[in-house]
Amino acid sequence: MKKFQILIFGASGTHGNWDEQGGWAERLRRRVIKGILTNPNKFHGHVFNLGVPGDTTAVLLARMENEIKSRLFYLETIIIISVGVNDSRIKNSDKKPLITEEEFVANQEKLLKLAKKYTDKVLFVGYNPVDENRTAPWDECYTYRCDRIIKCNNIVKSICAKNKVDFVDVYPLIESKDIYDGLHPNSSGHKKIYEQIWPYLEKFLK
Numbered sequence: 001m002k003k004f005q006i007l008i009f010g011a012s013g014t015h016g017n018w019d020e021q022g023g024w025a026e027r028l029r030r031r032v033i034k035g036i037l038t039n040p041n042k043f044h045g046h047v048f049n050l051g052v053p054g055d056t057t058a059v060l061l062a063r064m065e066n067e068i069k070s071r072l073f074y075l076e077t078i079i080i081i082s083v084g085v086n087d088s089r090i091k092n093s094d095k096k097p098l099i100t101e102e103e104f105v106a107n108q109e110k111l112l113k114l115a116k117k118y119t120d121k122v123l124f125v126g127y128n129p130v131d132e133n134r135t136a137p138w139d140e141c142y143t144y145r146c147d148r149i150i151k152c153n154n155i156v157k158s159i160c161a162k163n164k165v166d167f168v169d170v171y172p173l174i175e176s177k178d179i180y181d182g183l184h185p186n187s188s189g190h191k192k193i194y195e196q197i198w199p200y201l202e203k204f205l206k
Contacts (some may be wrong), residue, residue, distance in 0.1 A: 004045040004205070005033065007067065009060055009111075010082040013128070014051025018180035020155035024194040025033045025049040025080075035205075043205075056086045057097070057107035058181055064111065078204050079115040080197070082125035084108065085183075086103060088152045097148065104152060108159050121204045123166045124192040125197060126153045127146065128189060129173040134182025146184055168197050 006066050008014060008025045021030075029047035036043045049057020052059075054128030060083050069081070087107075089098045097105075110161045115122045132142045153171055160167035185193060 001041065002043050002045075002137060002205070004043075004076040004078060005071055005073055005078065006045065006078045006141060007071060008035065008047070008049050008080045008082075010051040010125075011055040011086055012053035012107060013085065013184060014049065014082050014125075015051065015053050016051070016190065018184045019055065019190040020193050021049075021187065021190070023049075023192045024185075027190065027194040028197060030206070031198065032201075035069060045147070046055055046071070046164065051082075053087060056082055057083055057104065057111060058087075058099070058115045059116070061107060061110055061114070064114055068114075068162070072118070076121075077119040078121040078123070078201070079119055080123045080201070081111055081115065082127070083111070084152045084156060085127045085144070085149060088127075088148040089144055092141055092143055098142070101151075101155070103139065105159070107144060108156055112159060112163060112165065122196070123168065123200050123204070124156055125168045125193070126156060128170055128172050128179070128185055128193070130181050131176050131182040134179075166200050170196055 014025050017027050021027055026049060027204050032047050048071055087099055087104050127149050132145060156169050173192045173196060174189050178185055178192060180186040
């Protein structure tokens with residue numbers, strides 16, 4: 001019997017806000033559980049959505065190892081990471097990025113190194129575009145911009161390519177109609193992201 005745990009890390013996009021079905025991570029969990037129920041003698045495992053709204057790469061680094069250690073039930077672990085949109089923010093007070101490009105690169109490399117400490121089955125998921133005319137009306141301190149998100153997305157893609165780790169680029173998939181509030185995907189956006197991620201996860205589960 002194949003026994004596994006899937007740990008999905010990220011921020012509000014991973015947490016699943018603004019999707020009536022709970023977000024792309026929840027959609028993945030439901031499909032995995034359906035597979036377990038269909039083949040109870042073949043599969044057994046757990047899927048944990050560990051996305052926390054507001055998380056940055058630095059905040060995730062501070063909690064990630066403890067989250068992993070507390071959920072190592074079986075030998076096989078799969079880790080999915082999608083964090084960085086909040087790092088891309090521009091502070092309105094001084095028009096500067098939240099962190100430097102060098103800090104962002106270092107944090108993403110540390111996240112990858114930490115994940116690979118526990119498993120070779122690591123998947124990074126990129127970021128959706130934003131509607132700059134509608135983003136973050138709840139937070140007047142920061143601005144989200146597509147050019148910054150593209151830059152961060154490409155940095156993570158490059159790190160994954162260098163380390164031969166799978167990267168799911170969801171940026172080209174998401175249109176304005178797939179965004180709820182200018183920043184977060186709505187149900188159609190989450191569905192598109194889930195459908196793009198599933199083949200990678202399915203490969204890990206074989």
